[in-house]
Amino acid sequence: MSGRRIEQGGRVERSRAIRFTFDGKGYSGFAGDTLASALLANGVQVFGRSFKYHRPRGVFAAGSEEPNALVTVMRDEARCTPNLRATQVELYDGLVARSQNRWPSLDFDVQAVNDLMSPLLPAAFYYKTFMWPRAAWHKVYEPIIRRAAGLGEPPTLPDPDRYSQRFAHCDVLVVGAGPAGIAAALTASASGARVMLCDEQPEFGGSLLDEPTASIDGATAADWIRNSIATLRSRANVTLLTRTTAFGYFPHNLIGLNERITEHLAAPPTDRPRERLWQVRAARVVIAAGSIERPLVFPGNDRPGVMLASAARTYLHRYGVAVGQNIVLVTGSDAAYSAALDLHAAGVRVALIADVRADAAGAPLDIARQAGIDVVTGATVLGTRGRLGVREVTIGVLGRGAVNDTRRVKCDALLVSGGYTPSVHLFSQSRGKLEFNEARQAFLPSISAEPESSAGSCRGIDGYAQVLNDGARVGAESALATGHSVATQEYRVQVHEFSMHGLPGVLPQANHLQPSRAFVDFQNDVTTKDLALAMREGFESVEHIKRYTTTGMATDQGKTSNMNALAFVASELGRTIPKVGLTTFRMPYTPVTFGIFAGYDRGDLFDPVRTTPMHDWAVQQGAVFEDVGQWKRARYFPRPGEDMHAAVDRECQAVRAGVGLFDASTLGKIEVVGPDAATFLSRLYVNGFATLAVGRSRYGILLRDDGFIYDDGVIARIAEDRFHVTTTTGGAARVFGMMEDYLQTEWPDLQCWLTSTTEQWAVIAVQGPRARDVLAPLVSDVDLAAAAMPHLGVTQGRICGVPMRLFRMSFTGELGYEVNVPADYGLAVWEAIHASGQSHGITPYGTETMHVLRAEKGYIIVGQETDGTVTPDDAGLGWAIAKSKPDFVGKRSLARETMHAPDRKQLVGLLTADPRVVLEEGAQIIATPGQHAPMKMIGHVTSAYHSAVLGRSIALALVRGGRARIGETLYVPMPGGEIAVQVTATVFYDVEGARLHG
């Protein structure tokens, strides 16, 4: 025997030794071990320290319900994962694990003084103290509490691993591959239905893996599992997933699965994702999640070495590990006798079986006694001893309300069982209704809320034969519900097993005032005393008790503790368990890595990077980009040595003096076509379109029905029944949606249809006095002369031989054109224009220059000058409203009195007294200087730039009653002092607009 590994048995590969370290010390285990089984095999008993009292803790369970044995596993600096359950960590060569929440070492932890101070630290003590002096909470107490709390160390380096995601659809999803789940999957898939079967463990089989002596239809349990899985694997309609936890049950039968792909490998292939999120939409779900053994609550029940009986059995049969050499079993259920008997058979001494049921009798006791094991009934545990592990247990026998026959029994492992709690987590997450079953003292699934059925032990079925047959029946029914039929199957089973019924786990004590603490929630260190205190303080709702004591709120979510807490509360309050009720089950079933939710969404895949056809050109020219929605837009094109300010000044000058080139492709574009197109646009926009001639365009303003500016753009009439409408870059999708909404649901009678053409066209703005000269040599079938193509004219023709829609328009105040060409030609045409413009000094410019140029002209940008509270009149755009129209979207709201109040914020210009000072966008404006907070703020700066052409700063602002204030001096308070500004009209440059018509 090495450590506690027994000579043979178990499912580990004894030929493959695996080396690993725990807290720096080297150990060896076998392939197929978990960290927990390997450490137990090496005689390790202390795995960690508890959350609050820093008490030493050992392994308590063998599966995902483990509350105690939390460790940090480190692959390398960046791959460090805290709070993993040692019972789920599969051993691989070179695994490095560390215990948590202790300093300096696991065996000697300074903060264990908390345990001594525990009388001072009852549940929720922190609400009652640390209030004086006022600032001390945040400055002194809280930092101390924070450092003490928190379990493992967080990862600090970027996680280099990859995570993936899949959607999947199936007829029947089976969660849990114990006997019930496997039988369900076999039957359902035989019908031809598409079946998925998942289990959180590395191996299929569930509790059958712990039954080496069982036989099913003549085969050993192991063979039956192997054959069944082979059958399933051979069926093309079946998907099998191990290491895959169904963590969440979402509406309409969507189940979230977390598949762990590489975590168990010593050297994960770099291309494989570490984990995967499956979102499975199943026509039917079969929940076959089994049940979890319930601990018993008694003083000293948290000592290392105290362990669930079923776990001891799992360690024995799956890992070939005896959890002790000299054990005591305390049980409230028959089933747990198997653990003692099996260990006994494996050569372990069973010092005592203490059955807490006074009336316990029958097969398990008889068999145990025949095997020479001492069995007492009506027992209770009065306490345990042992510094870093249980060495002795004090058993009392209850009789007539008193404890008699106290005896101390030496042991190195204390197995406990209060029976089993069916795993109704997923069922309850689906909002299915639970019902309390008195006989089983358990909540069982009753009314489903989704197309789902539970099978096997998770719905209270006991006994392998019954469970297998239940699985087969539910599998057949589920297949049938998806339109596939199959006969169910009867299994013949031979197995030694006892009833799983049990009792609520709080053991009666001699006096109510327990001398030593009895733990209910191990991870959060919640004792019966804490629960009692909460009730004493008036917390009676189970939800309050949970939150006041934090019971069930740890990383195990109370898998082993919730029923005991509930039973204790019920008995203290003198209410029934169903009357007290459960707390809400929530996803995830077990903790799930953030990475899988992010999945592929990282780096450039976090959000699509949208670029225009001319993007690469701008990159080559060294453009600096800005994000506008998902788009990348060139902000400016710095030349060597230029900062943004210098580049923008140069770009602005170039446009004003010569010609500039601007990529406007991101603007939204919508083709509105049909006999009623003009009517539709007139109903939607504030402007009128009936009179807009073919070949002309108009600046349009779109409101919502609440009267505030929603978007703007240019609307060009291409043909009698065809309009080319532009929107802002950010507004493209929402304006399209709004238009469809009105068309489909308000005015379905209109014969008019929309098509998004945002990406059909590359848009090249050529702006500046030389724009015509640049374009002229390139275009054909178009007369660029001002008479033929005036401001706001629109025409179609060719440029560089490719088709073009040409708009004469200007967002700069200069002679300007917007050349629309089919997107694939955008780059070539851009390059041709750039080449043609060389002799005119053509200069590419970005959005920053565009902003400055338009501000010099007082043109607004929706989202900058407006913010959802601005009307057309506020923005100085009242002129655009077609007053004669009976209605347009937003018109009714504009008629409200408040929309005309003289003190509304109106758009004005601002000039600083010092022309060099550029105001800060967003700065506030006050009328009287020298104010201290709270000031009377009357507006704010919406845009502010240095204007190269004017040789000074300019700004636009929304100011209360602003237009009436033109000429006044106002003040902009800044941290460095007030800046005096003069209110002006919004147009700073070329007020008459002569340049526009050049």
Next chain:
Amino acid sequence: MADAALRRTVGLPTAAWLESPVPASRFILRGAAAARAAAGQGFGLPLPETACRAATDGNRAALWLGPDEQLLLAPDGEVDSIEAALARALQGHAHSLVDVSHRQVGIGIHGPHAEWLLEAQCPLPLNLRAFPVGMCTRTVFGKAEVVLWRPAEQVFRLEVWRSFATYVVELLREIERESAA
């Protein structure tokens, strides 16, 4: 006719399973049933009236996108002729015909893994029973909107707005890496 040499479609990587986009003629046709019937005549292919189904004939295809919306696909260079033919056929029928040849690109995915690749980030079931040959629909792939069409058992065609094409292809390649490992 435009100079083909000037044309620069979205540059995308290719792979054995990933077909680089080829230029095509594309239209969105919208209108009432009578207009759609007439358009079918002009296009030389009865437009599908069944939801989420495509009709094909030779190298032309019509994809049902919505009850009054069809995507017409034809080889590159046929924009003008199709426009003319449809204008004749649709005379007297209110409708909207818009050239979207450059709005989107067609990405072909084929091979036994095609379904698996797409199901990673497309929330629709893509097995043959749920998504048979000839089915087409607008849907999502990751964070992009796509039109997904299955012209053959192991072939999918994605019509993607051009600025989303890089995202879609990079996402597909990222998914594909998993199958390699």
Next chain:
Amino acid sequence: MRKFSGWTLLKEAFGGQQGWTPQWRRVAPQPEYDAIIIGGGGHGLAAAYYLASEHGITRTAVLEKGWIGGGNTGRNTTIIRSNYLFDESAALYDHALKLWEGLSQVLNYNVMFSPRGVMMLAHTVHDVQVAKRHIHANRGNGVDNEWLSPEEAKAYCPPLNIERNIRYPVLGAALQRRGGTARHDAVAWGYARAADALGVDIIENCEVTGLVRDGSGAMEAVQTSRGLIRCRRVGVSAAGNTSVVLGLAGVRLPLESFPLQALVSEPVKPVVPCVVMSGSIHAYISQSDKGELVIGAGTDAYTSYTQRGALHVNSHTLSAVCELFPAFRRMRMLRNWGGIVDVTPDRSPIIARTPVPGLYVNCGWGTGGFKATPGSGHLLAWTMARDEPHPINAPFTIERFRDGHLIDEAAAAAVAH
């Protein structure tokens, strides 16, 4: 009321903690009250406390259909800040923030108000403009808020990723140092205990099923699952269920109720020292005293009362969190839950009289009313006691929607919480 202090705790340590008494009495409803608050969330309990403590109206009952604090008060990510844009909002939220600062002492209950700073990230040029507008407006209103460069933001919150080459780089942040978090449950319990001590009846498991009006149309009584209770002054503070409750009196409000989700990670040692919010990519994160990362997700698209939300909404938030904190990909989600938030068209609350005399409402806090708890309770109490609004809540009427006096924080900045 047994006073809480380190001293009493020490004394109790020797008595096995046996000396504590219920924090609030378990009482049956009386036939009549001077004031009734419907809804035992933080807001309702605070209102009851201030009715008693500041207006002497102690014959007050709080009626809660479930357990107090079980609504959004028990479901929120506890972000507290007052750096709102508009003067009206800044006044409202700063009123609350000032009350937070002394609340533990006033209630003699440690609500763990922790001014650890709220940092709101800017990722685009537009975000920067919006943030600066807030900072200037806040300063003008005497509300602290300052601009941080990316490097300063990282110094304030070390795990933050400020690399320039990420999809949405951090261009800077607005920091309100006085902002922070508090312990949600303690707020409800602390107000309940303090109100109870002043004589207020806190009645749980008592659902209001009818609002009874007299001949003149004024409030006369409330019908409950525990019988009829007479009262002529009724305040509704029912958050996501406000429409349902006010519907009992035929009052329609501009509200829609949406699921909003949050989640916590497993607890870890301190790593996020402050609150970090990113409105534009949708991530809200802080770390609780117990060590969990507390993360707020977005609302679902549709109205619902189910107190849960969709997986894709969570995923969206977690991918944003992982972009901003790439180390957290390895962190694990411990629990996820949802609450139902009542949202007004302008995303600002309503604290006002209703068209029914004697019926008052406090609602519309949407995704961000925890931070307002002391302030809104204080103002609702004032409004109920005097039948007229306090100057601070005077703008937050129902009529503003008719008259167009919206206080449109949503339009001004797409930031929640």
Next chain:
Amino acid sequence: MLLIQCPYCGPRPELEFAYAGQAHVARPADPSATTPDQWTEFLYLRNNTRGIHAERWRHVRGCARFFNALRDTTTDHFLATYRAGEPMPVLPMGQKP
């Protein structure tokens, strides 16, 4: 992520849809003739039903149609979906939105 029955395309994942608020809120034929209260009702007042809610969805990443649905907001289960313009279906057992 809900599964929503598009009246045109069949059952499809929520990711393809956009919620569009309460159904059957008609825009007044002549808004300028409405009283302030009527206009406010149209703009802002919604039922916010706890129970069966008539609402609009758009299959925006599918057939792009707006349509109507009856959904129980206490369970998020759909009782019916129907095309815009069609009358609200009659529910069994006299259930009413």
